[in-house]
Amino acid sequence: MRFPLRRRVSPEPAGVGGTVRVDARTKNLTKRLRPGDVAVINHRDIDQVSAEALVACRPAAVVNAAESISGRYPNLGPSILVEAGIPLLDHVGEPVMAAVSDGESARVHDGELIVGDTVIARGTVLDAAAIEVAMTDARAGLSTQMEAFAANTMEYLLQERDLLLDGVGLPDIRTDMEGRHVLVVVRGYHYKEDLQMLRPFIRDYKPVLIGVDGGADALVEAGLKPTMIVGDMDSVSDSTLRCGAEVVVHAYRDGRAPGLSRVQELGVKDPVVFPATGTSEDIAMLLADDKGADLIVAVGTHATLVEFLDKGRAGMASTFLTRLRVGSKLVDAKGVSRLYRTSVPTWMLVVLVLAGFLALFVALGSTPAGDTIFQLLGSRWDAFWSWLTGVFE
Incomplete structure (x- = not known):
């Protein structure tokens, strides 16, 4: 079992950080997780749904007390987090759940979770290469x-x-x-x-x-x-x-x-x-x-x-x-x-709308009522133009 590390470090900020949000149940945490927070979870084998919920919250980093990929099966969650650009600090140990509290400011740097100038826990930063190796091993046990x-x-x-x-x-x-x-x-x-x-x-x-x-x-x-x-x-x-x-x-x-x-x-x-x-x-x-x-x-x-x-x-x-x-x-x-996803670009929709208005004007111009309306609009435009030129003269 891993225990929190109370080692003092340089006070100069490094890595990514934010407000700590901690919960052993990922689906409960995502209800109050905000962009830029540091999510501290205890989720063995992060699944796809949980990872997508975390990504939607846009945290600064995810710290997992448990193994994000235990090797039981090729779970999809860790790769989703990493592909979204969210740092994943893995397997820091369950004591971290009690060592940090909601509302604290923390940062993740070089495989460590740091609160203030104190290292609270250390784990492994999972990147795409590490995840691919772990997934290959997991597929062997499928x-x-x-x-x-x-x-x-x-x-x-x-x-x-x-x-x-x-x-x-x-x-x-x-x-x-x-x-x-x-x-x-x-x-x-x-x-x-x-x-x-x-x-x-x-x-x-x-x-x-x-x-x-x-x-x-x-x-x-x-x-x-x-x-x-x-x-x-x-x-x-x-x-x-x-x-x-x-x-x-x-x-x-x-x-x-x-x-x-x-x-x-x-x-x-x-x-x-x-x-x-x-x-x-x-x-x-x-x-x-x-x-x-x-x-x-x-x-x-x-x-x-x-x-x-x-x-x-x-x-x-x-x-x-x-x-x-x-x-x-x-x-x-x-x-x-x-x-099914629409593939019609916006500019084509704009052209379609303009063409519709043009057809409407042409149709109106071919009727007596439309001709009267256009004459009335022309008179109003002439009056406006005369007023405008008079102002500048």
Whole structure:
């Protein structure tokens, strides 16, 4: 175990620095991380979603107490941070989480985290070359992760076969989904871009909007009101929980629901508790399927093997089986923003608008009313020009 280093250094500033923001949970930290801050996290195997959330906050540097790439599998997060130009100080040791506090000024220089003129922790600065070496080693162990994923899949199937096959244990809900389209939003891969591209679909079909934890905030940020919020309630804001949506609290299989107390304290009306082994996005899809949804459109959910492994959780096997269970009802909107992007340049749009106005003027000039309007405008212009020349004379 590494311990904080209390070594004094030269007071001359060097490296990059800013205000320290520290949190063991990356998704909680990004809610209060501001541009120029130094993010101190404890995140083993930084995944793509977490890295993209950090990049969006534009911190001066990221300091990770844990291993950013442990070698279990080729996780995508560290390369995203480094490609964005954010220094990543890796594996400085868990004691750093208690050695620094929110609001302190710190800097990262030469592999060290420095507060004032004191070295607090030391680690390895990951660059593109170091990440490539670590990823090569991680790919060598991918077969082990595949075996573990397969074993977890079978274990989940045995535990939840009644729920998956027959819907046993699904709670009653107030939201009517019979024969309707349902949009399930998870704060995951490319969710913002894909949600933006789906606006015509939302406008035309008015689907039931289900936000999975932070996905409910994503709907609100997009100017939409979630119909239902599903999750363990650890990453959704208080204001969104009070928006009037039906709330389904994801509980452990033994009935424990840590998020229920928070929901009740906020005064949310009649929250529903759903005990299940899988993830919150799983139970959102299972609810939509069981309650008669005609189509389930998923935004930000996990779809590929790399994404299942990149999350680094054994429970992701449940999502794989849930997608098989939902079957043909499920349409994954992942990457729709990259599938279609307008390639019309701005200058062409300007020319098109000007051409439209020109056609309008020509059409008006060919009518008696238009001719009268143009004569009136000409008279006004002559009067203005006469006044203007008189001023200068």
